[in-house]
Structures are given as structure tokens and as C-alpha cells.
Amino acid sequence: MTEARYIDIKRFAVHDGPGIRTTLFLKGCSLRCIWCHNPESRFPQPELAIHYPKCTCCGECAKVCFCHKIINGVHEFDRQACKACGQCTQTCPSGALELFGRTITVNEAAAKLLEDRIFYGNGGGITLSGGEPLLHSGFCTELLKKMQDEGIHGAVDTCGNVPWSAFERVLPYTDLFLYDFKCADAEKHRRLTGCGNELILENLKKLDATRKNIEIRMMLAPEQNMAPDDLQAAGKFLAPFKNISAIRLLAYHSLAHSKFRAVGHPDTLPDVPSPDAETLDRAAEILRSCGVKKVVNSLN
Amino acid sequence: MKNYAKFDELRPKLEKQYENAVYSTEDCRTEDQLRQAWETHKKENPDEERILSRAFLIALILRHAPVVAEPFNPFPGKFQTFGLLQEDLKAGYKLAAEKVPGVICNGIDMDLGFNWMVDRSHVAPDWKNLLTLGLPGLIKRAAKGTSPFHKAVLVVYEALAEFCRRIAVINHNPVYEEIAAHAPKTLHEAFALAYILHDAIEFSGEEVRTMGRFDSLYIDFYRADLAAGRLTRESAKELLKFFWTAFYARYQGKRFGKNFCFGPDINELSYLGMETYYEMNTVDPKLSVLVREDMPQDFAELYARCIRDDRTAIVSLNYDVVVAGLIRHGRTPEDAATFVPIGCYEPAVAGKEISCSGSTHIYLPIPLLSVINSGKDYATFEDFKTGYLEQIRKISTLMQEKQTLCDLAWKYVNPVPLLSGTFDSCMEKARDISDAGALYNTTGCVCSYLADAVDSLEAVRFLVYEQKLCTLPELRQILKDNWEGHEKLRTAVLRNHAKWGNNDTQVDALAVEIASFVSQLLFNLPNGRGGSFFPSLYGQLVVERGKMIGALPSGRLAGEPMSKNMDAVIGMDRNGITGLMNSVLKVDMRQFPCGTCLDIMLHPSAVRGDDGVQILVSLIRTFIAHGGSGIQFNIFDAAVLRDAQIHPEKYENLQVRVCGWNVRFTDLDSAAQETFIRQAEAIA
Ligand code: SF4
Ligand code: SF4
Ligand code: SF4
Numbered sequence: 001m002t003e004a005r006y007i008d009i010k011r012f013a014v015h016d017g018p019g020i021r022t023t024l025f026l027k028g029c030s031l032r033c034i035w036c037h038n039p040e041s042r043f044p045q046p047e048l049a050i051h052y053p054k055c056t057c058c059g060e061c062a063k064v065c066f067c068h069k070i071i072n073g074v075h076e077f078d079r080q081a082c083k084a085c086g087q088c089t090q091t092c093p094s095g096a097l098e099l100f101g102r103t104i105t106v107n108e109a110a111a112k113l114l115e116d117r118i119f120y121g122n123g124g125g126i127t128l129s130g131g132e133p134l135l136h137s138g139f140c141t142e143l144l145k146k147m148q149d150e151g152i153h154g155a156v157d158t159c160g161n162v163p164w165s166a167f168e169r170v171l172p173y174t175d176l177f178l179y180d181f182k183c184a185d186a187e188k189h190r191r192l193t194g195c196g197n198e199l200i201l202e203n204l205k206k207l208d209a210t211r212k213n214i215e216i217r218m219m220l221a222p223e224q225n226m227a228p229d230d231l232q233a234a235g236k237f238l239a240p241f242k243n244i245s246a247i248r249l250l251a252y253h254s255l256a257h258s259k260f261r262a263v264g265h266p267d268t269l270p271d272v273p274s275p276d277a278e279t280l281d282r283a284a285e286i287l288r289s290c291g292v293k294k295v296v297n298s299l300n
Numbered sequence: 301m302k303n304y305a306k307f308d309e310l311r312p313k314l315e316k317q318y319e320n321a322v323y324s325t326e327d328c329r330t331e332d333q334l335r336q337a338w339e340t341h342k343k344e345n346p347d348e349e350r351i352l353s354r355a356f357l358i359a360l361i362l363r364h365a366p367v368v369a370e371p372f373n374p375f376p377g378k379f380q381t382f383g384l385l386q387e388d389l390k391a392g393y394k395l396a397a398e399k400v401p402g403v404i405c406n407g408i409d410m411d412l413g414f415n416w417m418v419d420r421s422h423v424a425p426d427w428k429n430l431l432t433l434g435l436p437g438l439i440k441r442a443a444k445g446t447s448p449f450h451k452a453v454l455v456v457y458e459a460l461a462e463f464c465r466r467i468a469v470i471n472h473n474p475v476y477e478e479i480a481a482h483a484p485k486t487l488h489e490a491f492a493l494a495y496i497l498h499d500a501i502e503f504s505g506e507e508v509r510t511m512g513r514f515d516s517l518y519i520d521f522y523r524a525d526l527a528a529g530r531l532t533r534e535s536a537k538e539l540l541k542f543f544w545t546a547f548y549a550r551y552q553g554k555r556f557g558k559n560f561c562f563g564p565d566i567n568e569l570s571y572l573g574m575e576t577y578y579e580m581n582t583v584d585p586k587l588s589v590l591v592r593e594d595m596p597q598d599f600a601e602l603y604a605r606c607i608r609d610d611r612t613a614i615v616s617l618n619y620d621v622v623v624a625g626l627i628r629h630g631r632t633p634e635d636a637a638t639f640v641p642i643g644c645y646e647p648a649v650a651g652k653e654i655s656c657s658g659s660t661h662i663y664l665p666i667p668l669l670s671v672i673n674s675g676k677d678y679a680t681f682e683d684f685k686t687g688y689l690e691q692i693r694k695i696s697t698l699m700q701e702k703q704t705l706c707d708l709a710w711k712y713v714n715p716v717p718l719l720s721g722t723f724d725s726c727m728e729k730a731r732d733i734s735d736a737g738a739l740y741n742t743t744g745c746v747c748s749y750l751a752d753a754v755d756s757l758e759a760v761r762f763l764v765y766e767q768k769l770c771t772l773p774e775l776r777q778i779l780k781d782n783w784e785g786h787e788k789l790r791t792a793v794l795r796n797h798a799k800w801g802n803n804d805t806q807v808d809a810l811a812v813e814i815a816s817f818v819s820q821l822l823f824n825l826p827n828g829r830g831g832s833f834f835p836s837l838y839g840q841l842v843v844e845r846g847k848m849i850g851a852l853p854s855g856r857l858a859g860e861p862m863s864k865n866m867d868a869v870i871g872m873d874r875n876g877i878t879g880l881m882n883s884v885l886k887v888d889m890r891q892f893p894c895g896t897c898l899d900i901m902l903h904p905s906a907v908r909g910d911d912g913v914q915i916l917v918s919l920i921r922t923f924i925a926h927g928g929s930g931i932q933f934n935i936f937d938a939a940v941l942r943d944a945q946i947h948p949e950k951y952e953n954l955q956v957r958v959c960g961w962n963v964r965f966t967d968l969d970s971a972a973q974e975t976f977i978r979q980a981e982a983i984a
Binding site: 011012014018019020022051053054093095115116118119121122123124258259298299300 | 966
């Protein structure tokens with residue numbers, strides 16, 4: 001049975017595509033965005049997260065595993081030694097320990113997603129997200145097919161940085177692609193995500209040619225990717241596409257600090273304010289002036 | 301319509317009209333004179349039937365008490381009662397104690413877990429009759445009878461007509477002259493008549509809990525006014541604002557709120573009313589919307605938008621499910637179809653049923669404690685559960701005994717001819733509402749705190765029978781200790797993910813079993829008014845009652861609030877609202893003809909924008925389409941988030957939208973939480 005590692009199943013997801021949805025977040029990503037909102041989803045392997053604000057330093061976890069130590073009222077954790085077996089998560093009375101990257105089979109995932117099927121009725125459905133779900137294209141294909149057989153709308157939330165073959169596999173079973181667009185300039189893209197955008201832009205063109213419904217998602221962060229130049233370049237690139245139903249502008253928030261800390265990754269979140277609704281409105285105007293239609297401000 | 305100043309300008313004044321009321325001194329008697337008249341009457345008629353003496357007093361006040369009838373107010377008519385009606389109500393209770401030996405008119409037994417009372421707060425007149433017959437019609441009808449009841453009705457309605465004429469003079473308002481003289485013809489007259497009767501009934505000691513189906517009751521008046529050029533759509537909205545504010549003014553939004561019902565047939569007035577409600581942004585009146593699958597999408601969006609934008613005093617009820625439940629419990633299909641909620645969520649056949657829906661309560665977790673405290677041993681969980689259900693049966697019998705006496709006492713406590721005179725059945729039977737005059741004389745039994753009961757039952761299974769972490773006697777001690785010294789065990793229970801409200805097969809089956817059991821138990825259980833008990837499934841007064849309830853096996857500490865309505869215990873619906881709704885939908889709501897309700901809490905970001913309105917509509921429609929009944933919403937605000945910062949353990953299910961994703965509020969660090977709080981404050 002095909003399986004994949006996942007980090008979470010989000011029910012009543014109302015911002016991952018139309019209507020009420022359930023979103024499955026798979027683990028592993030091919031980009032390393034500095035503003036990553038889900039740092040726990042980037043590495044393919046399982047990781048233990050410690051939600052420090054919840055930890056009371058009671059020491060229960062230290063009793064079951066030497067990786068945890070409470071020294072002078074501080075919770076010290078030896079991540080190098082941790083095998084991410086998840087045992088300690090059972091012992092924590094305050095729910096401060098969480099294992100990201102448990103495996104799930106297609107059947108298990110399908111069963112979970114179907115639990116909320118009655119809510120998908122009015123235009124909702126399921127969304128596969130991540131990380132980058134298409135790194136698990138086999139799993140996604142099987143799962144989306146099952147959903148399609150059940151008459152459920154399936155969306156894929158992708159950063160686009162995967163071989164085209166991955167898209168090809170899921171294409172017949174996907175109703176909507178939520179496609180991240182970080183910035184048009186390749187160099188800048190490399191700086192912001194650790195990777196150029198050639199493949200991403202190429203895939204987007206190919207996807208557009210398949211006539212699949214695409215919604216572009218642009219997360220805008222001040223001083224990073226929302227200068228007028230950035231927006232104009234993006235607008236010019238996106239204007240000619242035929243099957244983009246909407247370009248949704250999302251506002252960057254530096255709210256993931258605690259998550260970086262929880263999984264022990266170096267915190268790369270840029271220290272810039274979150275754009276407000278008017279700022280996004282102005283960005284939307286610039287995009288429209290380049291001939292892009294249907295720009296949606298997610299803050300309105 | 302007479303010309304009034306703009307509603308917006310008058311609103312502050314109207315809202316404070318009771319505080320600043322200046323009563324007229326002309327055309328009325330002083331307190332002393334009124335008291336004297338009342339004393340003389342009692343002396344001269346020592347053996348008068350209760351209903352006649354009550355009618356005399358009401359009439360005396362309507363005819364001669366000082367009134368306020370400010371000319372700026374299209375719905376004037378406050379009157380001064382000098383506490384006379386209240387005093388006489390006390391006398392009524394005294395009389396009841398003499399006439400019905402052993403009666404306790406308002407009792408509670410928190411050891412066994414139930415209460416009972418003479419419920420004077422769940423009635424409504426037959427609005428349709430009132431508006432069609434008008435006061436003269438009602439008077440004519442009463443004059444045909446010869447019974448003391450008919451006489452009482454005649455006395456109060458003639459006095460009410462006189463009261464209208466008094467206002468007409470002081471207020472220089474022909475509307476009041478008109479409604480004294482004939483059935484209402486215009487929207488203003490119809491509103492004025494409904495308001496006058498409502499107020500008079502309330503002053504006579506019964507709480508009118510619904511103003512009926514707003515859109516269908518008033519549509520003909522509205523259409524006629526439009527056709528005749530008496531009103532425009534805008535001036536009708538203005539009139540409605542005045543009308544609704546009259547209700548607000550009475551309690552300033554500090555009581556139950558006056559219910560106006562919308563649907564299930566949606567017409568122009570439904571839209572007008574809902575728009576007006578949005579514009580007013582008030583806590584009182586409150587609305588209930590009877591939802592059927594064919595509800596037009598634009599109307600669904602209109603009222604969902606109210607809810608989304610903080611006008612959350614709206615409950616949606618599933619029309620088809622309620623009707624089916626009423627039919628199952630002996631109402632004819634034609635009668636069931638006309639129901640209105642005669643309380644927060646409690647359906648009753650309009651103009652034919654008095655539900656007394658708040659008469660009795662069974663506090664479901666308490667019998668569980670009784671079983672644990674009994675010292676009896678139960679070999680298996682099944683045995684234990686049976687013991688629990690049997691204990692519920694036991695208290696239901698006691699409850700029936702106590703309540704039956706209350707049912708018999710009502711007619712001595714407070715006959716209500718002002719109300720009964722609108723009921724066809726009362727006029728035919730020559731009996732007051734309080735004396736089983738309605739066609740359907742129901743006694744409500746509110747089965748409360750389901751989640752606490754279910755989670756506790758499940759905890760007993762977990763602790764005593766499955767994991768064997770403690771024995772029943774040990775559990776008894778633990779609860780006596782209020783879990784002190786047993787923190788680890790408590791954590792184990794709290795962390796045990798089997799809780800009501802998470803779409804968990806095993807736990808939900810327990811809930812379904814308890815619900816079916818109590819519903820069966822009460823099915824056709826006779827009350828003291830020739831009707832029967834009707835169960836409902838919701839829980840209120842969660843803080844007040846919580847203070848009276850000891851520690852529970854669920855891990856709840858003594859004194860903590862109880863679970864609300866059909867909700868999970870606070871913080872225990874860890875799978876979010878879809879998990880909660882999936883659990884709740886397993887209960888057959890038709891088993892609860894006296895109502896059910898689920899409360900959903902949402903973060904404003906989940907319902908932002910036009911998409912957010914659609915999300916709300918989807919939630920409501922999904923719930924309704926799958927057999928749910930009452931559902932209402934809370935959109936969290938900053939104050940709640942602030943509390944969540946201090947008590948994160950209570951808000952584990954609160955999710956927030958960060959950007960293109962959601963996180964649990966409690967997983968954010970405090971700086972991030974602060975950001976959200978500021979955002980929430982900005983929305984407010
Ligand atoms: S694509 Fe998404 S998951 Fe991957 S690194 Fe960027 S923000 Fe994180
Ligand atoms: S996940 Fe396993 S190896 Fe890692 S700290 Fe916990 S118990 Fe130890
Ligand atoms: S068990 Fe949990 S609360 Fe206790 S020290 Fe470990 S992580 Fe912290």
C-alpha cells in the first residue's frame with residue numbers, strides 16, 4: 001500500500017481552496033523559503049517538535065528518553081540523538097511534544113478525508129498540501145483518484161518546483177491547482193527560496209495548456225517580493241495565462257517563530273511587518289494594471 | 301403614518317424610555333385610589349374565582365393607572381402598576397399552596413439532579429387570531445360565553461381597548477383609536493396591537509417568549525400599505541426599527557431577548573426584516589430562522605452576513621426536523637407545520653400549544669455521581685451504565701410527581717385571560733391557559749449537560765473497566781477529593797482522546813444511547829395538565845449550575861462551568877467544528893420535540909469576506925441537510941482571545957488563520973498571540 005509522511009490533517013480548512021475542505025499536509029519540500037510558514041514540513045524525515053510555550057518542564061519526557069533533559073528549569077533537547085520514534089509524546093501531560101512525519105497509507109488518508117464529506121457539499125472538497133505534496137505524486141495520484149471516485153472535489157496546493165511528470169500523474173484526478181508564485185525574477189527567487197524559478201514557471205505554462213483550473217497564490221512580504229518592480233514583473237508574466245481563475249494575495253506574517261524553534265531549524269523569518277488590507281489592495285492595483293484579471297485580496 | 305422624527309436621531313431616547321419615563325397625572329388614579337379600589341373589590345368578593353379577581357385587577361390598572369404616551373414614540377403605552385400585580389402574584393402562590401397540598405412551586409434537588417417549577421416564562425398568544433380578529437373581535441367572541449373564564453376575558457379585553465383609547469388621546473395618535481375600534485388594517489396598527497398585548501401579558505406576570513412568525517404574520521399588512529401608498533420600503537424599515545426598539549427598551553438587552561421568527565416561507569418582508577436587523581445591530585430582539593432546504597440562497601446569505609458581522613443573536617432551526625419531531629409526538633401534520641419557537645429553541649404549535657418548556661430539568665451528570673456514591677459494585681461497564689440509566693428513570697418519576705403538582709397549581713398562581721382569550725381552544729373549553737385550556741398542554745424537560753455526562757461515563761469505562769487505573773470506590777474518593785492528589789490520573793482522563801464532540805464512534809454511541817433513553821423515558825409521560833412531558837436537549841446556566849455540581853469522572857473539577865447545549869466540554873472538541881457537528885448529527889433530533897441546540901464558535905478570520913458568508917451558509921445548510929436542528933454561532937472577539945492567553949488549556953480547539961494556513965491559537969508564542977488580539981480589537 002502506498003504511503004507518505006504527513007504533518008497534519010486540518011479539518012474545516014476554509015482558506016485552502018473553495019468552500020469547506022479538509023487539508024492533508026504532507027512532509028518534505030523542495031524549496032527553502034526564508035518565510036516558510038510550515039518549517040516542520042520541509043524535511044522529508046520525521047521530526048520531534050517541542051512546543052516550548054506549553055512545556056512546564058515537568059520532566060516526564062526525560063524519564064522515558066535521554067534526549068530530553070531538564071537542567072535548572074530549562075528543557076534541553078539533544079536533537080542529534082533523537083530518532084524521532086515519538087515515544088516521548090505519549091508521556092507529556094501538557095501536550096508540548098508532537099511528532100511530525102508519521103506515515104499514512106492512501107486508504108487511511110482517504111478514510112480520514114471522507115469523515116467530513118458531508119461538509120464538502122456546497123463547493124468544498126479536499127486539498128493536498130505540504131510541504132510539497134507532489135514530492136509524493138504516487139500517493140497523491142491514488143488518493144485523488146479515490147476522492148474523484150467518491151465525487152469529491154480535489155485540490156493540490158503546490159510550489160511548482162517538481163518534475164513535470166509529477167503534475168502529469170495527478171492531472172486527471174485534480175480539479176484545482178493552488179499554485180504558489182513567489183516572484184518572477186530567477187535570481188531573487190533563488191535568494192528567497194534557495195532555488196531558481198525556471199522549472200516553476202515552465203510547469204505553470206504547461207499546466208495552463210492543460211486547461212486545468214489554476215488559482216495563483218502570492219504571499220507578499222514587504223522588502224522581499226512586493227516592490228512595484230516585483231509586482232509588475234509578476235503581473236506581466238501572469239497576464240497571458242488563460243486558465244487562472246484568480247490570483248489570491250496573502251499577507252506575510254512573522255508568526256511562525258515558535259514553529260522554527262519547535263523543530264530546531266535556524267529561524268529565517270524576515271523581520272518585516274505584516275502587510276495590511278490596504279497594502280494588499282495597492283499591490284492588487286499594480287497587478288491589474290499589468291492586465292491581470294481577478295485579483296483577490298485575502299484580507300478583504 | 302404620522303410623521304415621526306428619524307429613528308436614528310430618536311434611538312437613544314427610545315432606548316432609555318423606561319428609565320426616563322414620566323407618567324401622566326391626568327386621566328388616572330393615584331396609587332392610593334387604586335389600592336383602595338382593589339381592597340374594596342376583594343372585600344366585597346371574598347369567594348371570587350382566582351381568574352376573575354386577577355382580571356379585575358388587570359382591568360383596574362389598564363383603565364386607571366398612570367401611563368406614559370410620548371408623542372414622539374410610535375409605540376408608546378408604558379403603564380405604572382405600583383407593584384400591585386406583583387403583590388397579587390405572591391398571593392397567588394400562597395393560594396396555590398393551600399389548594400394544592402404538597403406543592404413546591406419552584407424546587408431543585410441537586411443531590412439527585414433535577415428541578416421543577418411553575419413555569420411562567422414560556423407562553424405566547426395566538427398572534428394570528430389577534431391580528432385577524434382585533435380587539436373588538438376578541439371582545440365579541442368573549443361576550444358570547446357565560447363562564448367565569450369568558451367573563452374574565454371580556455373584562456380584560458374591554459379594559460385593554462379602553463387603554464388604547466387613553467393612549468390615543470394622550471399620544472394624539474389615531475392608530476390607537478383604530479385598534480380599539482376594529483381589527484388592524486395597516487402595518488403600524490398591527491405592530492401597535494401586538495406590542496400592546498405583549499406588554500399587557502408581561503405585566504400580568506407571564507413572559508411572552510415569541511412574537512410569532514414575523515414575515516408571514518405581517519406580510520399582508522405590508523403589501524396593503526405599499527399598494528395604498530401609506531408606506532414605502534424605506535419607511536416600513538423605519539417603522540420596524542421603532543417597533544423592535546420598544547422591546548429592547550424594556551430590558552436593555554439584559555434578559556432573554558424577544559424572539560421574532562422568520563421563515564420557512566421567505567417573502568419580501570423576510571428580506572426587509574433581516575436587512576433592518578443588520579442595520580440596527582442590536583442584541584434584542586433575537587431572531588430564529590426556520591430553515592428548509594428550499595430557502596433562497598440570497599436570503600441565507602443575508603442572515604449569515606448578520607451572524608458573521610457580530611449580529612449573532614440568531615438561531616437556525618431545521619423546519620422539517622422539528623415538524624417531524626412534533627408529529628412523532630402526537631401533533632397533527634397541519635398543527636406541527638405552524639410551530640414557532642416559544643423560548644430559545646423550543647418549538648410549540650402556534651396558538652394551540654403552551655409548552656412550559658422550562659418547567660423541569662434533568663442534570664444528566666448527577667445521576668452518574670449518585671450511582672458512584674451508592675457504594676454498589678458493578679462487575680462490568682455495561683452493568684454500570686445500566687445502573688446509571690436506571691437512576692435517571694428513578695429521578696424522572698420523582699420529577700413527574702413534583703411537577704404534576706406545579707402543573708395543577710398554575711391556575712391558582714396566575715391565570716392569564718389576556719393570553720387565553722386569543723386561543724380558540726380556551727374559548728371552546730372555557731378554560732384558561734393555566735388551567736389546561738390549550739389544545740396541547742406540554743411540560744418541557746430540559747435534559748442538560750450531555751457532554752459532561754457522556755465524557756464522565758466514558759471516563760468510568762476508561763479508568764475503572766478498561767485501563768483499571770482505579771476501582772469504583774477509589775473513584776468515589778477521588779471525586780470527593782475534587783481530584784486533589786490524583787493529578788496524574790486526572791491528566792490521563794483529560795488526555796484520553798475519547799470525548800464527546802470528536803466524531804468518535806464509541807463515545808458518540810454512548811451519547812446516542814443516553815439521548816434515546818431519556819427521550820423514550822419521557823415519551824408520553826403524562827403531566828398534570830392533561831398533556832405530556834416533552835424532552836429537549838440543551839444545557840444552560842452553565843456557570844450557575846456548575847457551581848452547584850461536584851467533581852466529575854470526566855476530570856471536571858467541582859464548580860467549573862458545565863457544557864453548553866449539545867456542545868463538547870470546553871476545549872474537548874479537539875477535531876474542530878466538523879468533528880463536533882459529526883458527533884452531534886448522530887443524535888436523532890426528532891426525539892426532542894422541545895428543542896435542541898448546538899453552539900459553534902468561529903474565529904472571525906474563518907468567515908471573512910464574501911467567501912466567509914458562504915462558509916457560514918454551507919455550515920448551516922450542511923447541518924440542516926443532515927438532520928441537525930438548532931444551531932447558532934459565536935465569532936470570537938479580542939476579549940476571548942485574551943482569556944485564551946491566560947487559560948490556553950480551555951481553548952485548545954481555537955484555530956487562527958495566519959496566512960495561507962491555520963494554526964491553533966495556543967501554539968503561537970505570546971507575541972504572535974498579541975498580534976491576533978490587536979487584529980481582533982481592530983475588527984471590533
Ligand atoms: S514552499 Fe512552502 S513549505 Fe516549502 S519552504 Fe516554501 S513556504 Fe515552506
Ligand atoms: S522522539 Fe523518541 S528518540 Fe526522540 S526524544 Fe522522543 S522518545 Fe527520544
Ligand atoms: S513532559 Fe512535556 S511538559 Fe514535561 S518536560 Fe517534557 S515536554 Fe515539558
